[in-house]
Amino acid sequence: MTERCIWLGFQEDILPVLAATDVLLLCSEREALGLSVIEAMAMGVPVVVTDDGGMPEIVHDKVNGLVVPAGDVAAIAGALVEVLGDWGLATALGAEGRRRVESCFTAQQCAERVMSVFDSV
Numbered sequence: 001m002t003e004r005c006i007w008l009g010f011q012e013d014i015l016p017v018l019a020a021t022d023v024l025l026l027c028s029e030r031e032a033l034g035l036s037v038i039e040a041m042a043m044g045v046p047v048v049v050t051d052d053g054g055m056p057e058i059v060h061d062k063v064n065g066l067v068v069p070a071g072d073v074a075a076i077a078g079a080l081v082e083v084l085g086d087w088g089l090a091t092a093l094g095a096e097g098r099r100r101v102e103s104c105f106t107a108q109q110c111a112e113r114v115m116s117v118f119d120s121v
Helices: 015-019 035-042 073-084 087-104 107-120
Strands: 024-026 047-050 066-068
Touching (some): 024 035, 035 047, 035 087, 047 073, 066 073, 073 087
Parallel strands (some): 047 066
């Protein structure tokens, strides 16, 4: 396993790390938003996430990433194997993830959504 995974620890500049990443896995059992997922998608990195919290609102299964049941280790492993074993799938998921971020998660759009919440209160 160590020849395939590199544990880098804390990184100040995540962009070069994401550029070298084959797949991002967020296997949280409690996750509200997952900014790391949005950052990876913006870079065109395919993502595998659990169906917890807000993740299914960001990642649509088999469209712009893979969504698996939280806590299901076999499903998580299977999704990773699926993405890493199929370059076409990985490329398609990454491209669609980037399109999703560009269409829904720009800084302007996020600021407008936050302001609309403030305005409604």
